[in-house]
Amino acid sequence: MAIVDLVYFGSLREALGRDGERIDPPSHVLTVEDLLNWMSERGEPYRSLLSDHGRIRAAVEREHAGPGDSFFGAQEVALFPPPGAT
Amino acid sequence: MAIVDLVYFGSLREALGRDGERIDPPSHVLTVEDLLNWMSERGEPYRSLLSDHGRIRAAVEREHAGPGDSFFGAQEVALFPPPGAT
Amino acid sequence: MIDVRVQSADFDPGRQLERLRELGRGAVASLLGIAEADGDVTSIVVEHYAAMARVELGRIADEAQGRWPLSGIILIHRHGSFGLGDRILFVGAASSDHQAAAEACAYLARSVRERAPFWRKERLAGGTSRWTERLPSAARQPV
Amino acid sequence: MIDVRVQSADFDPGRQLERLRELGRGAVASLLGIAEADGDVTSIVVEHYAAMARVELGRIADEAQGRWPLSGIILIHRHGSFGLGDRILFVGAASSDHQAAAEACAYLARSVRERAPFWRKERLAGGTSRWTERLPSAARQPV
Numbered sequence: 001m002a003i004v005d006l007v008y009f010g011s012l013r014e015a016l017g018r019d020g021e022r023i024d025p026p027s028h029v030l031t032v033e034d035l036l037n038w039m040s041e042r043g044e045p046y047r048s049l050l051s052d053h054g055r056i057r058a059a060v061e062r063e064h065a066g067p068g069d070s071f072f073g074a075q076e077v078a079l080f081p082p083p084g085a086t
Numbered sequence: 087m088a089i090v091d092l093v094y095f096g097s098l099r100e101a102l103g104r105d106g107e108r109i110d111p112p113s114h115v116l117t118v119e120d121l122l123n124w125m126s127e128r129g130e131p132y133r134s135l136l137s138d139h140g141r142i143r144a145a146v147e148r149e150h151a152g153p154g155d156s157f158f159g160a161q162e163v164a165l166f167p168p169p170g171a172t
Numbered sequence: 173m174i175d176v177r178v179q180s181a182d183f184d185p186g187r188q189l190e191r192l193r194e195l196g197r198g199a200v201a202s203l204l205g206i207a208e209a210d211g212d213v214t215s216i217v218v219e220h221y222a223a224m225a226r227v228e229l230g231r232i233a234d235e236a237q238g239r240w241p242l243s244g245i246i247l248i249h250r251h252g253s254f255g256l257g258d259r260i261l262f263v264g265a266a267s268s269d270h271q272a273a274a275e276a277c278a279y280l281a282r283s284v285r286e287r288a289p290f291w292r293k294e295r296l297a298g299g300t301s302r303w304t305e306r307l308p309s310a311a312r313q314p315v
Numbered sequence: 316m317i318d319v320r321v322q323s324a325d326f327d328p329g330r331q332l333e334r335l336r337e338l339g340r341g342a343v344a345s346l347l348g349i350a351e352a353d354g355d356v357t358s359i360v361v362e363h364y365a366a367m368a369r370v371e372l373g374r375i376a377d378e379a380q381g382r383w384p385l386s387g388i389i390l391i392h393r394h395g396s397f398g399l400g401d402r403i404l405f406v407g408a409a410s411s412d413h414q415a416a417a418e419a420c421a422y423l424a425r426s427v428r429e430r431a432p433f434w435r436k437e438r439l440a441g442g443t444s445r446w447t448e449r450l451p452s453a454a455r456q457p458v
Contacts, residue, residue, distance in 0.1 A: 184329065185329055185332045185333075185336075186327065186328055186329015186330065186332060186333070187329065189328045189329060189332070189345075189347055190328075190329070192347075193328075193347060193349055193400065193402070194400070196349075196351065196399070196400055197349065197351055198348065198349050198350075198351035199346060199347065199348055199349065199424075200346070200347040200349065201344075201345070201346045201347075201420070202332075202344070202345050202346075202347075203342060203343070203344045203345075203413065203416065203417055204332060204335075204336060204342065204343040204344075204345075205341065205342055205413065206336055206339075206340065206341050206342065206343065207341075208339065208340055208341035208411060256339070257336065257337070257339055259336070268351060270346065270348065270424055270425075270428065271421075271425070273346065274346055274417075274420065274421040274424060275421070277344070277417065278414075278417040278418070278421065281342075281413055281417060282413075282414070285413065
């Protein structure tokens with residue numbers, strides 16, 4: 001798997017205390033769900049914030065992605081709570 | 087039955103060539119449908135214009151009324167094609 | 173707030189949105205009805221039943237207010253002669269609930285079209301004219 | 316005509332209605348989203364995913380244009396800091412068909428709320444703040 005830029009938004013960004021980070025996931029981490037599980041295994045604060053998949057949405061290359069969608073080959077993956085400003 | 091002011095609108099007004107007229111229907115003419123039938127019996131142009139009840143709507147005292155609604159005691163009854171300006 | 177108007181004068185849609193915005197709720201839905209016609213129509217005449225029009229618009233607004241949690245409703249229906257592109261109808265609804273504002277606005281617009289006592293005649297280039305009767309089949313009947 | 320904008324600047328809703336009216340169709344439906352909050356909220360901050368926001372609004376507009384016969388769509392979503400009553404969102408759709416304009420506008424507004432990558436934080440009188448996460452249950456979660 002290539003290097004991926006993870007970007008965070010909303011309450012997730014604030015709780016993680018950063019806008020994003022560069023990650024290098026192992027080759028068995030293929031889908032959004034795999035990614036959330038792998039990140040959770042890194043311990044706190046990821047575990048608390050990412051292990052409840054129902055609270056976290058993702059976008060792969062600026063397009064909404066479901067838990068089973070692959071991010072293979074993507075340069076940018078975004079994680080965020082359900083959006084909505086109005 | 088007392089005297090009633092009939093008022094016409096839209097294409098019906100134009101086809102009848104008048105804004106309205108004062109009528110004195112007999113006592114058995116109680117409902118909007120009775121009124122349309124009684125007016126149709128007066129001959130042309132009423133027969134052609136009023137006998138197809140599906141094309142004519144009515145309002146009794148400025149409120150929409152169906153064929154079976156009574157206009158007993160009303161001072162003003164309006165007849166017109168289905169409305170809609172936009 | 174319910175404001176219902178029947179008038180020949182033009183209105184400013186932006187001003188109406190602003191009046192509804194000032195009520196302080198999260199959403200303002202509106203529908204603007206505009207004179208549109210096909211082919212050789214040069215202008216449109218809107219006739220109305222003056223004694224009934226405002227009363228019927230008020231009934232429609234009351235019904236909407238009973239069905240959705242609205243903080244404001246504005247209905248403005250014009251009558252008279254119109255060029256193509258002229259404003260004829262404004263329907264606006266304000267609510268804290270976006271969905272309620274949108275649904276109420278659609279209901280108000282549909283009810284005005286079906287029940288408000290206004291009739292539409294198209295003037296044609298040749299000097300003739302035809303009424304748009306909106307029969308149940310939605311067919312247009314030249315008279 | 317599809318016009319999609321993501322901006323911090325305010326916009327004039329009346330001007331947007333006028334642009335849609337000038338397309339010459341019979342109906343313009345719109346929904347204006349306004350900063351509203353309960354209690355001790357003093358202001359609202361709207362954060363966005365800049366690289367995705369405009370693209371996603373464009374996808375939503377394309378979907379609406381594929382589903383309804385529209386002559387024009389305008390979507391404007393603001394980001395930044397807002398006082399209560401400030402305009403945040405404008406959704407507008409023009410069509411010859413009143414029902415199509417109203418339905419498309421409701422669809423656009425709902426899709427923007429559910430999918431456009433914007434997040435809302437409320438600043439409170441005491442100096443604290445809370446995010447409005449809009450979980451699937453529609454519950455609001457203080458963070």
